[in-house]
Amino acid sequence: MRSETEQMRSLEIIDQEARRLTHLVENLLHFSRSERQIARLSPAPTALAQLVRQTVEAFTPLAAARGVALATELHDGLVAPVDADALRQMLLNLLDNAVKYGSEEQTITVGLRASERGRRARIWVDDQGPGIPAADRERIWDRFWRLERDRGSAVAGTGIGLSVVRELVALHDGRVWAEDAPGRGARFVIDLPLMPQAEDAPEGEHERADAGVTA
Template sequence: MEDREIDYMAVFRDGPSPAALIDGDLVVVAANDAFLASAGRRAEEVVGRFLLDLFPDDPTDPDSHSARALRCSLERALKSGERDVVALLKYNLEVPGRPGEFAERYWSEVAAPVFGPDGKPKYVIHQVEEVTAFLQRLRQARRVAGTRTRAELEAMESHIYARSRELQEFNERLQQAHERQRRIAASLQEAVERQRRFVSDVSHDLRSPLTGLQLRLEEALSDPDADAKEVLHSVLRDAQRLNDLVCDLLELAHLDARKSSPFETVDLGVQLEEELKRHAFEHQVLSCSGPGVTVNASRIRLSRLLANLLTNADRHCTRQVQVLVEARDSEAVLEVVDDGNGVPESERERIFERFYRAEEARRKDPGGTGLGLSIAREIAEAHGGRLYVDEGPSGGARFVLRLPLAQPLSGTTADS
């Protein structure tokens, strides 16, 4: 038998069930003859129109929710990539050519996704089955039947509609349960990935200082004339680097685990001045703080964030670092500006990656961990803020921290 290519458009157009092809904006792309006949409209009145403009809810019926149910079904199919079914619903459809006049119709609907070349849902086939005629015949039979038969037919009609509504409500609960399970699975996958990345990070960066320690100790033991004081100083430097690295890794582990820490109202300008007094910087640091710029934050985490930004700026500047704190609209803004070589635009996101160290950073601080800026950004995000880098006025780097201004506290905690 000769193979023939299936004409899917012909199958769609001549199908016995009313069907329409809907795009991601819920606009009708195509409709078959059965759909046009059921809607009582011509193709040019349907194609290119927003579906719910064609089938709006009856404004005279406060219990009419068919348009909302239809929209939810189509959006679920587009989002999940799975078929979605709406059980029997009553639609009060506007009669074509009679604005404001609605006729009672009963439809069930199936939304089937159509995938694009990228494998994601691009369209949805909206297929309906109308049972209005069946229910109308039931009512007609009820009018001519005896009293007992009429009551039985009324009960049958009510039973059909009630069971359909129960089926639809059950279907919606299943959809919600499926969405919850999907979110839980995604969270578990993310947790596993975080754990895997953390183990990889630890093994990657602990190896170097440990190897250095071992080599220096082996050399000292094999050389009886080795200067003990010089060896101890060298070992102390490696031990200090190990300590810094372990502290950074523990901080990241706390952030990854979303461990809670109490929030309190912190004056960002005051906190900055405390950090400037706490650390000895190689270059001059000038600060300008507006009064009363307060945020809800973990003081310990905020201190770590500021210290990392200031240390980074001091490492890369030439003569001077400038720090500004002020309130802008609903945000507290801190800017740390250095007069160094700046950060190339291609690296302005990469420098926040864990263990990433640009060439200049490796040259100026060979013993660095490459975790300081990553920790700073994650702390900012844990507080509902943002941290990014831009070009400074003199060509250096300008790090900008934006945090929500303080709101009344009610036992809030920080994920840190």
């Protein structure tokens, strides 16, 4: 008979693997759909802080099971035309990486603020792991590509997560990149357009208005 502790440990591993497989299947489904050109996004005005907060909360038990803490720095009131499921998937893929590749007992910080005079939103995920070497910051977005140090390592991965993030971000006219987190670790930044504002009228209208003043 195995001890209760051993049985608990086995259950934990089964639970973790089940979650990992679900995550993998979601990413694979996304890819098979998009390759047949039927990945349909439904962008709708979305309160970003609420969506990010909900996603982080949903992820908290998984992180806590690994001894990882999550912190948020979220500016309220930013609304962007996004597909909620897609943004959730992007964040989950980044959070999953932050937990897998970050250090034990780290704090992962998720932030949100406006940039470019309120025209765009920046969402970032910081971990306190080894970071991404500058030379690899382009290749990590390629499908099936993993850092040398992670190939054949005990940290399971297929190299799909970030390629899905990149594709979903592009479908939102966004940008995504990796940089150094303050202190140490990796920072992944997603930059998305916010809802157009009244003063962002099309160029032509500005020209007409200007012409009216100077005439």
